[in-house]
Amino acid sequence: MKSELNRNYSGVAEFILLGFRTPPRLQVLLFSVFLIIYMVILAGNVSMVIVIKMDSRLHTPMYFFLRNLSCLDVCYSTVIAPKTLANFLTNEKKISYNSCAAQFFFFALFVTTEGFLLAVMAFDRFSAICSPLLYPVNMSQKVCVRLVSGSYICGGINSMIQTGFTFSLRFCQENRLDHFFCDVPALIKISCSETFVNEVVLFILSALIIVTTTTVILVSYAYILSTVLKIPSTGGRRKTFSTCGSHIAVVSLFYGTVFFMYTQPGAIASPEKSKIIAVFYTLIIPMLNPLIYSLRNRDVKDAMKRMLCGK
Template sequence: MATATYQNGSLSAASLQGFVLVGFGGGAQAQALLFAVFLAMYVVSVLGNLTMIVLITRDARLHSPMYFFLKNLSFVDLCYSSVIAPNALANFLSSSKVISFEACATQFFFFSLLGTTEGFLLAVMAYDRFMAICSPLRYPVTMCPMVCAQLALGTYCGGCLNSIVQTSLTFQLPFCSSNRIDHFYCDVLPLLRLACSDTTLNELVMFGICGLIIVSTTLVVLISYGYIIVTILRMRSRSGRHKLFSTCGSHMTAVSLFYGTVFVMYAQPGAVASMEQGKVVSVFYTLVIPMLNPLIYSLRNKDVKDALKRLGQRHSLVRDGSQ
């Protein structure tokens, strides 16, 4: 690593050549165990989300707004875990654990972009279920393909805007002589700890924006599901109520897992008492949730399970015909 230039006792972000990702403590055996655990979660996440994307794309019966948004969620989760896991896996086997300044900023940018996009996307999915259940006659017009595409694009644009603000504010800071990030990826909280200048503005912006996003999207989810629950309870068909509760339950499970961990980590000052605790929380929403989402939506969704059966039967027929 090249020698950095010091200015007024601090290390300028413009001249910093790299950071060291401290990651998790422990010897070689602990690192090997963590490597195995991270690899297993990442493989399951990739396979699960790719399966959902392929399944929804190929099965015409799943070409509806709900599954369009679910395919986008799988794509975001696939990219989300891929931004973090490969570099973390490499660091478990590396002694240096160095990440360049540019790579760190890039990882931070896409991590922030995809995390924010997922929050918006979960809110859009709740609104879609609200329109489908509470206004079924208006649903085909209200959630036409053009509107769905615009809503999906809006989630990515919102994520990109937040990411630009967070990344520019964070990486213009002058960093102190230590370049050791007490984390397994480049995140805002451990980076702020390395800054020499006052980070009050950064913290206010982070808590303000994250709090606003979480509160606004949570309100959309709660209001949507408030109307949904009232509508379902008024239904006379017990089987219809069970099917709708099952479908909505999958989404509420995914929402609770994601918003709960993000709120603990970013939306309230001092929520995470130590960086070790923060690392555990981070593992949950960067790897565990992207791994669980495909399972949550497939195991509790009859349409997805039927589509999986049809895909398996189709492959069996193709294999038998080629023999």
Template sequence: MGNHTVASEFILVGFRGKPEMQSLLFVLFLIMYIVTMMGNIGMILVISADSKLHTPMYFFLKNLSFLDICYSSVITPKAMLSFATGNKAISYNGCATQMFFFSLFGTTEAFFLAVMAYDRFIAVCNPLLYQVIMSKKTRHLLVVVSYFFGCVNCCTQTGFTFSLTFCAPTEINHFFCDVPAVMKASCSATFMNEIVLLVVCGLIIVTTGIIVLISYGYIVATILRIPSGKGRHKAFSTCTSHLMAVSLFFGTVFFMYAQPGAISSPNRGKVVSVFYTVVIPMLNPIIYSLRNAEVKEATNKISGRV
């Protein structure tokens, strides 16, 4: 460490630019955050209010909306505060806390999307046994398991990252405390941390990705065997929204964490991070409501009452 002092806080560099640029970013993030909150809270309220939507699929969708609220709230308010005030400092403990919860909700969402793919596989390929297999006990167990793996990853990533030495003053070339960016800001060797990041995140993405691919492989094969065009269209319509959400999430997360260039491309990573931390939680309720006749019908019914 030489003459360096240990950092007690970090500076989140964020997006460099003139004050006008920071004001524009504040407005954009604010709009997206409001839409995210309204969309996901609205989805939870609609599913809770309509008894027709008290099914396994909508149980998982309601939990996904809750995750997106938490996921976005860990990052966006702090980023907006930095854009608005110009104060980019975050305490050591604040950075560790942000990383912990971001990793928790992000990993849980990955497993949750895999669970939702499995749910669609059972619904399409074993419709007569669907309610038996996806019992209330099974649904709650799958939620708990998803959060368990989220806890395992967030404890691993946060523990390994904050075991590194950070020499003051420490700048993090990001708008939040993401693992690769914080790791790159360390003044100690990070080789083992990079290996852990690559292996653990790679395993998570590969495992959940395989579940999604196998589930949808069987789903497509089953749907193609349905004789009527109307039946095929109905089956596909219940799956396409989830497939869109899965593709968006896994595509960006793979780019960030499961390939060797993740640590060495911070500027490119910042742009991609905006997509999966702010844009995807905003898009999920829009995707599921626009592509789902039952949700639209329930929303219209509730709007009519109001």
């Protein structure tokens, strides 16, 4: 069937994002919900960036990474949310071929970078707790900048490979994407090319990134747990676990959804399930991250109070 379509290939200039299969009367409700979520993402993450930037007490490696995490959350949710919100209010849910490629490229860039940054943050906690005397050297400003830059480089490499492979596919008469943004599983599904290689590349790259970063995180926290259990003071153990608890919560949410989405065959076969998972990691997690870090972090709460009080 695909070989026959390949002979009749004429190309597509735009895609139609089908989005969520809901009655028209619910579109306005979904628009309101998504708008509130997006506004909370912007308010929460921008506030984190401003607080960390303004308070000199937060000019440490941990908060340098947290500030970059907030920037990434704003970036990749902004790649998705505005177009999704616009599509709720219009019957023509179109996106041009080039805009679709650009949306996917930047989304893959920022999401992959966040995965590596979470691994860097775990390594930072490992250095601070397990090697406190060497921490200023191991996590100097130059090292921190290099680690963040390396995360962006890894994200860029993955994004270029994924975008190149995905948009080298042929798209024939079918241009309706059963999704609310341009993502690999939905694009593969409507392609009239042979997609086996693309599916293998998607699986290998996703698995490689997830395995590499989660290994760093798990090994870091194994050493942290071993070190914390040796602390004689119950208060000291509680304080250390509290510091790491926020990061563990964010990592669990992020990797759980991404793993299910990009390394499970069912993600391609079940569009509706994919959309729900995609909403979680494109919008819900960026909304929760600043709340998790601010509510569980006394330093951030104190910095916010000082800034609001003008001190």
